[in-house]
């Protein structure tokens with residue numbers, strides 16, 4: 001964020017006359033901004049301290065004007081984990097003038113987001129995500145939790161809920177098989193490959209079919225790729241980088257000077273054009289998909305065209321990158337644990353011999369070890385840095401702490417999954433910790449807090465509506481790849497495997513992934529299907 005902010009300033013200065021009145025004017029505005037932000041910082045800190053309540057601890061490393069923003073570093077999730085280890089389950093950060101309260105204890109998070117859900121389920125009115133992307137709070141993700149938001153959720157669940165997802169189940173398998181076919185062909189040509197594009201094809205492709213009813217057969221599908229490109233640029237701006245004014249109100253003028261504003265507007269215009277065509281074709285087509293279903297119940301739900309456009313974009317965007325990233329972590333982790341791979345392969349082979357066909361998600365119960373690995377993958381590397389932040393609509397008091405209205409609330413996703421009071425040896429990748437837990441991700445994310453064992457899908461009324469689809473795509477991809485291949489790291493000049501560094505994180509807006517890496521998908525001669533590969 002700090003770097004981006006400086007880049008914006010540098011770019012703007014480049015276009016402005018370098019000497020004279022403008023430069024002096026800018027300097028004066030910066031000094032004024034600095035001063036007024038410091039005053040506001042102080043007011044915010046006072047607001048968080050209330051007599052009779054415990055003070056929420058705040059880490060050192062707070063700078064004037066920027067607050068903790070400059071201390072978050074390149075891997076904010078890891079830094080926040082350290083702060084929780086030092087200060088406990090609830091901490092406060094000052095991001096410019098904006099207070100953030102972060103929680104890494106599931107019971108406290110449950111008390112805040114579920115028991116006090118009425119006051120803790122708003123979204124912050126982010127300059128890009130709320131005002132531009134969702135046109136002032138339309139659709140689902142950035143909408144406030146009122147009547148329209150409820151309607152968009154019920155429209156989405158008409159396709160995504162486990163009991164309604166039959167159609168997606170079939171298409172998920174065929175899109176996944178297409179992606180694996182291409183992955184194998186490219187491996188034969190190139191040796192080691194980066195799995196990211198193929199995972200994106202399978203995940204975005206499945207969601208694309210579910211939302212717009214269109215099949216994706218090529219990794220180069222132009223419409224799918226342009227929507228992915230638009231989505232990924234949006235995800236970056238939906239993070240802190242797209243909302244300078246919220247952290248530094250006195251610097252919000254930068255947003256208006258900035259070429260960033262133009263770039264953001266371009267994304268939205270491009271998005272609207274692509275969606276207009278897709279929606280028209282989906283409405284007129286014969287395939288049952290979210291667009292068709294949502295339009296058929298539009299009047300009943302009291303939604304307008306733009307509500308639906310943003311909703312469809314929300315579901316596409318929220319489903320593709322997250323699920324693809326979970327698979328990208330998995331294929332980076334597995335080469336480092338050959339014994340884990342072997343146990344998954346044994347389970348798949350046993351199924352192949354017993355039934356003579358590849359499994360689909362409905363056979364999930366026959367894969368206790370594989371499902372434990374996929375749960376551990378989700379815990380070990382959480383995909384979203386901090387979920388999607390919530391915002392307090394009113395003051396909230398939990399466990400003796402006072403959280404005022406207008407505070408950003410964050411479930412510290414990585415720190416919660418690395419909390420040693422919940423998981424033994426949390427820094428180690430140990431799938432066995434989940435053996436014996438056969439519930440689906442969806443069932444265990446929404447049950448009682450005592451039975452919850454993963455926290456990657458958020459909380460309360462805002463909980464991710466795509467959990468079932470996410471698990472289905474990840475399961476299908478994992479078992480179908482390992483039915484045919486083993487995954488190995490390429491070797492360096494000395495014959496040593498070049499594993500991806502699992503602690504070297506790439507943060508893209510709200511998503512958290514590994515650095516780019518390559519692996520080899522090697523045909524598995526022990527597979528009962530070997531001769532058909």
Ligand code: HEM
Nearest residue numbers: 140141318319322323387388456457458459462464466470
């Ligand atoms: C492994 C994959 C996924 C992960 C880790 C994930 C995680 C999350 C998280 C953390 C939230 C925020 C919840 C909160 O605010 O408390 C969320 C919301 C959401 N997710 Fe997912 N998600 C995944 C896959 C999907 C899929 C496949 C879809 C749909 C196709 C989807 C659609 C959504 C939507 C629409 C929301 C916004 C809900 C609202 O604001 O009311 N997600 N997801």
